[in-house]
Amino acid sequence: MTVRRLAPHSTTIFAEVSHLATRHDAINLGQGFPDTDGPASMIEAAARAMREGHNQYPPGAGVTDLRHAIAELELARTGLVRDRDSEVLVTVGATEAIAGAVVGLVENDDEVVVIEPFYDSYAATIAMAGAVRKSARVVLSDGRFRLDVDSLRAAFSPRARAVIVNTPHNPTGAVLPREDLEEIAALCLQFDAIAISDEVYENLTFDGVRHVSIATLPGMAERTLRISSAGKMLNCTGWKVGWVTGPAELIAGTRTAKQYMSFTGATPLQMGVAHALRNEQEWISTLRHSMQARRDQLAEILTGVGFDLVVGQGTYFLTADPRPLGVTDAASWCLELPGEIGVAAVPFAPFVEEFADEWSHLVRFAFCKRPEVLAEAGRRLQSLAR
Ligand SMILES: *Cc1c(COP(=O)(O)O)cnc(C)c1O
Numbered sequence: 499m500t501v502r503r504l505a506p507h508s509t510t511i512f513a514e515v516s517h518l519a520t521r522h523d524a525i526n527l528g529q530g531f532p533d534t535d536g537p538a539s540m541i542e543a544a545a546r547a548m549r550e551g552h553n554q555y556p557p558g559a560g561v562t563d564l565r566h567a568i569a570e571l572e573l574a575r576t577g578l579v580r581d582r583d584s585e586v587l588v589t590v591g592a593t594e595a596i597a598g599a600v601v602g603l604v605e606n607d608d609e610v611v612v613i614e615p616f617y618d619s620y621a622a623t624i625a626m627a628g629a630v631r632k633s634a635r636v637v638l639s640d641g642r643f644r645l646d647v648d649s650l651r652a653a654f655s656p657r658a659r660a661v662i663v664n665t666p667h668n669p670t671g672a673v674l675p676r677e678d679l680e681e682i683a684a685l686c687l688q689f690d691a692i693a694i695s696d697e698v699y700e701n702l703t704f705d706g707v708r709h710v711s712i713a714t715l716p717g718m719a720e721r722t723l724r725i726s727s728a729g730k731m732l733n734c735t736g737w738k739v740g741w742v743t744g745p746a747e748l749i750a751g752t753r754t755a756k757q758y759m760s761f762t763g764a765t766p767l768q769m770g771v772a773h774a775l776r777n778e779q780e781w782i783s784t785l786r787h788s789m790q791a792r793r794d795q796l797a798e799i800l801t802g803v804g805f806d807l808v809v810g811q812g813t814y815f816l817t818a819d820p821r822p823l824g825v826t827d828a829a830s831w832c833l834e835l836p837g838e839i840g841v842a843a844v845p846f847a848p849f850v851e852e853f854a855d856e857w858s859h860l861v862r863f864a865f866c867k868r869p870e871v872l873a874e875a876g877r878r879l880q881s882l883a884r
């Protein structure tokens with residue numbers, strides 16, 4: 499009974515794979531969530547907030563202290579000065595920040611450029627706004643995913659209102675280099691479009707690679723909404739505390755939509771995150787090192803089994819090509835895997851639309867799990883080796 503504009507988005511393969519993983523007691527390397535807690539002091543700060551009576555609605559834009567901590571972090575990370583009252587908005591996860599930005603700032607029939615493969619919520623959100631999705635793509639060159647600049651130029655038109663940028667990139671694990679971001683920025687300036695920049699993995703870059711925000715490129719601070727989330731930064735994906743920073747007029751539109759999506763998020767959880775942003779920066783930077791070690795561990799396992807891999811330099815994810823193992827249909831293979839060997843992974847299919855043919859042979863594995871869990875997944879995967 500879903501409305502036409504959302505019908506194509508009614509089921510997600512993540513839910514299906516996670517359901518199968520639970521049913522078969524499989525190790526879930528499909529959905530990207532960590533299996534260890536964030537900093538203990540963050541959890542204690544949230545619990546204390548609850549006990550101390552911080553259990554009612556926070557201000558519409560989010561707990562003041564958290565907005566303050568976000569504005570300070572923004573200055574430290576990007577050099578951008580954002581006013582904690584008019585230029586910072588706390589949302590129910592990055593998901594709501596993306597939805598609020600698209601619904602609150604894109605008119606019906608305006609175009610929104612996305613880069614395939616893309617995080618699955620983008621397409622659904624664009625459909626909710628009644629906007630038109632235009633796809634560019636990344637290409638694989640020299641073992642790295644890079645932006646296909648020609649496809650990006652082709653996707654922009656005078657009707658383009660926004661481009662959704664995601665770096666470090668889910669599902670590929672790619673960290674877009676500055677040159678790619680410069681291409682996107684140039685088109686934003688040429689067509690007077692805004693950038694909705696999903697940077698939830700901003701802390702998770704490896705091998706010494708640095709994350710660059712498109713908001714820091716010339717002319718872009720005035721036209722970029724920078725989105726992040728405590729979920730990926732602090733191992734608390736279930737808390738759904740996210741935020742968006744940007745110029746006041748873009749935040750105002752986002753806030754108008756957000757106001758009627760959730761009104762506000764959870765006060766004590768926002769207080770816990772504020773505590774962590776102020777006091778747990780070291781924990782946050784250590785996470786990067788442990789995540790890099792897990793990426794290397796899973797890469798070694800998958801290579802040993804016989805997958806072809808594209809090893810990115812960020813996020814929670816590795817891209818694997820299972821064709822060397824005789825797999826011809828990655829999507830149906832992912833549905834069989836949990837039952838057959840007790841490991842779950844997701845195909846690229848839900849991340850692609852227009853360029854589906856180029857990607858549908860690939861599979862995404864999450865490595866944000868404890869080393870012993872990855873090792874057990876490795877033992878189970880071994881039965882696929884030829
Ligand atoms: C996990 C994820 C999100 C959603 O973040 P929440 O804070 O859980 O809403 C958004 N974008 C990307 C690329 C993600 O991987």
